[in-house]
Amino acid sequence: MNKEEFQKKLKSYQEPLSVSVSISLSNYFDVIKYILEDFSGNKNLPIIYISATIPSKSISTVLDVYGVDSKKIFFVDCISHIMMSSTAYSERTVFVESPTMLETIMLKAQYILNKYVTGGSVIVIDSVNSLAIHNDMKILSEFLHLFVTYLRSRGAYFVILSMKEQSNDEISNILNFVSDEILEVE
Amino acid sequence: MDKVRERCLTGIEALDNILNGGVPKGNTVLITGSAGTGKTTMSIEFLVHGAMEGEKGLYISVTEASEKLLENLIVYDFFSKEIMEFILRLSKALSELGCTTFLVSELLPSAKGYSQYGVEEAVSDGIILLGNLERKGDLLRTLRVVKMRGTSHSRATYVLDITSIGILLVPLLKGGGEMV
Numbered sequence: 001m002n003k004e005e006f007q008k009k010l011k012s013y014q015e016p017l018s019v020s021v022s023i024s025l026s027n028y029f030d031v032i033k034y035i036l037e038d039f040s041g042n043k044n045l046p047i048i049y050i051s052a053t054i055p056s057k058s059i060s061t062v063l064d065v066y067g068v069d070s071k072k073i074f075f076v077d078c079i080s081h082i083m084m085s086s087t088a089y090s091e092r093t094v095f096v097e098s099p100t101m102l103e104t105i106m107l108k109a110q111y112i113l114n115k116y117v118t119g120g121s122v123i124v125i126d127s128v129n130s131l132a133i134h135n136d137m138k139i140l141s142e143f144l145h146l147f148v149t150y151l152r153s154r155g156a157y158f159v160i161l162s163m164k165e166q167s168n169d170e171i172s173n174i175l176n177f178v179s180d181e182i183l184e185v186e
Numbered sequence: 187m188d189k190v191r192e193r194c195l196t197g198i199e200a201l202d203n204i205l206n207g208g209v210p211k212g213n214t215v216l217i218t219g220s221a222g223t224g225k226t227t228m229s230i231e232f233l234v235h236g237a238m239e240g241e242k243g244l245y246i247s248v249t250e251a252s253e254k255l256l257e258n259l260i261v262y263d264f265f266s267k268e269i270m271e272f273i274l275r276l277s278k279a280l281s282e283l284g285c286t287t288f289l290v291s292e293l294l295p296s297a298k299g300y301s302q303y304g305v306e307e308a309v310s311d312g313i314i315l316l317g318n319l320e321r322k323g324d325l326l327r328t329l330r331v332v333k334m335r336g337t338s339h340s341r342a343t344y345v346l347d348i349t350s351i352g353i354l355l356v357p358l359l360k361g362g363g364e365m366v
Contacts, residue, residue, distance in 0.1 A: 097324065098323075098324055100322050100324055101326070103356050103357075103358060103359055104326070104345070104347065107356055111347070111349050111351065114354070115351050138360075139359050139360070142359050142360060146356075146357060146359070
C-alpha cells in the first residue's frame with residue numbers, strides 16, 4: 001500500500017491490536033512519523049518506543065526535524081549501550097544494556113506503563129530484524145508472544161516494524177504468529 | 187476444596203500473583219541468594235508496603251555481625267549451635283505471635299541446599315530463591331519460589347528488576363544459562 005493508504009489504515013483501528021509494518025530504508029522515518037502522529041496522536045495515547053536499530057537520541061533528533069511532538073514518547077533504548085553511545089539520564093528514556101536482554105526490555109516497558117501511563121498505549125518495536133541479529137529465533141518468538149499478549153491485555157496497541165531488505169522466512173513466520181495484520185508500505 | 191488461609195501481601199504485585207494472593211499469614215519465609223541478588227531490597231519492600239497499610243514491621247539487621255560470626259564460626263563451633271538455636275527460638279516465637287516473617291540469608295556459591303546452616307530452610311514454611319543468571323554475557327537477576335506451605339504457587343523462574351516503583355517481575359525466557 002502507498003503512504004496515503006497506510007495513514008488511512010492506521011486511523012481506522014479502534015480496538016487494541018498487533019500490527020506488523022514492513023518498511024524499507026527509504027521510507028523508514030516517514031512511516032515512523034505516521035505511526036507517532038496519525039496513529040497514537042489521533043488517539044491521544046502515549047508511546048513506548050523500543051529502539052533496537054538506532055539510538056533513541058538519533059530518533060529524537062530526527063523527530064524534532066520532522067516537527068513531531070515527542071512529549072508523549074518514552075524510549076526503551078537497547079542499542080546505545082552496546083554502540084558505546086551516550087546513555088545520559090533522561091526522564092523519558094530508559095536504557096537496556098543489550099538487545100539480548102529481552103526480559104529486561106519487558107521489565108522496562110512495564111516500569112514505564114506502571115509509572116507514567118494510565119489507560120491505553122502504543123508500543124512500537126523498531127525493529128524485529130535488529131532484535132533477530134542479536135537473538136536466536138526461538139527466544140525471539142517466545143519474547144514477542146509473551147510481550148504482545150501481556151501488554152495487549154493492558155490495552156496496548158502493538159506496532160512491530162520489519163525492514164523489507166533484511167527479512168526472511170523465519171521472521172515472517174514469527175510476525176504472522178503475533179500479528180493481527182501485516183501491512184507493507186511502499 | 188482446600189481451606190483458604192489468610193494472606194499477607196508482600197506488596198510486590200507479581201510475587202503476590204505467583205503465590206496466589208500472597209504469603210499465608212504466619213509463615214516464616216527464607217529469602218536466600220548470593221550477593222547482590224536483591225534479598226535486602228525485597229525484605230525492605232515487604233516491610234514498607236506493610237507500613238503503608240498500617241502494619242507494624244521489624245527489621246533486624248545483623249549484616250555486619252553475621253559476617254564476623256561467619257568468620258569466627260570456623261574457629262568457634264559453638265557459634266554455629268547458638269545461631270541455630272536462636273533462629274529456631276525466633277521462628278517459633280514469631281509464628282506464635284502471628285507474625286509473617288522473612289528470614290534473609292546469604293547463600294555462598296559453594297553452599298548445598300538453600301541456606302548456610304541448614305536450620306534456616308528447616309524452620310521455614312517457604313523459600314524464595316534469588317539468583318543471578320548468566321546468559322551470553324548478560325547477568326540477569328532471577329527469583330523462584332521453591333516452596334510455600336499453605337498455598338499453591340508457581341515454581342517457574344522469573345527475571346527481577348529493582349526500580350523506583352518497587353520490584354518488577356517477568357517470566358524467564360527459555361534461552362539457556364545456569365543460575366550462579
